[in-house]
Amino acid sequence: MKFINKLKKVKNYFVLIIPDQSSSETRSRKLSLSKIIGILLGYTLLISFLGYVFFSVTPIGNLFFPKTKTFSEQEIAKINELNSRMLFLSKELENLKSTNEKLRNAIILGDSSVIESLNVKDTGSLKKKAGGNILSVIKYLFFPEEGSEEKIDYFIKPVNGFISRGFNTDKGHIGIDFVVKVGSPVYAAANGYVVFADYTSRDGYMMIINHTNDYITVYKHCSILLKKIRDRVFQGELISLSGNSGEITTGPHLHFEIWKQGQPINPKNVFSNK
Known part of the structure; x- marks a missing residue:
């Protein structure tokens, strides 16, 4: 109150309020x-x-009172999705770097001089007449000095299946496709050394084998690789199981390539079991 x-x-x-100076008209x-x-x-x-x-x-207000951005739930979800994509792309980039490094090593191992150095370290010679599966292994184990200069005259089919797509360089298909069930055995087409065996995002589990006379065979879209880099394989030896891996596959099959002196050739022309 x-x-x-x-x-x-x-x-x-x-x-x-009175003016400081006096005047005749003071108000x-x-x-x-x-x-x-x-x-x-x-x-x-x-x-x-x-x-x-x-x-x-x-804009001067931002200097004295900086604004704090508030995000909605949708914006936060979008940011999290972008972060996940960035992490995925980062992992893919690391995988590509690793794959490129392994491919470089495969190219180096595919060089004839390196293969010769591997032969010197080994107890026998790679250059054996392709006798097929067990017979060639027995020859190598008990007669390591026989036939120092092997020339590959033919290759065997790597799988037991029918060809669904043939060799056609005009359409960019530099190999042949065998339709087989997932998990079917894949055999080495000839004696050689494994120079690449790993997973690639494009072709899935892939193996590359270097042979004498500047031949290279390629096996793509496998489900399991049973050999590793620098392993020695014999013609008819089990090297992997077929599959459906990789981004460019259209179904369970084995894509098979043969290269001669850096150029793809039609495998059907050199198959012994046509």
Whole structure:
């Protein structure tokens, strides 16, 4: 009650404004204290409004009051999805780097000089007459010095299946496709050394074998690789199981290629079991 009574007494106070210099026409202004408070309050609100507009519209406001971005649930979900994609692409890039490095090693191992150095370290010679599966292994184990200069005259089919797509360089198909069930045995087409055996995103589980006389055979879309890099294989030896791996496969099959001196050739022309 005392505070209210004091406010009522304030209404009885007035402010008299008199000019500093006396003049013939001296004017005075008589303002009540409540009116002065109202004027000051109005100016304060006006300045506050103008300041708010100035700092919110112009870029200067960001210098003094930086805005914090708030994201909706959809935006957060999209950001998380982008982060997942970036992590996936980063892993894919690392896999590609690893695959490229292994392919470089395969090319190096495919060089004839390197193959010769491998032969020197081995107890026998790779260059044996292709006798097929067990017979060639027995010859190698018991007669390691026989036939120091092997020339590959023919290759055997790597799988028991029918050819669904033939060799056609005009359409970019530089090998042949054998339709087989997943898990069917895949055999080495000739004696040689494994120079690549790993997974690639495009061709799935793939193996490359280097042979004498500048031949290379390629086996793609396998499900399991049973040999590793630098392993020695014999013609007719089990090297992998067929599958449906990789991005460019259209179904369970084995894609098989033969290269001669860096150029793809039609495997049907050199198959012994046509």
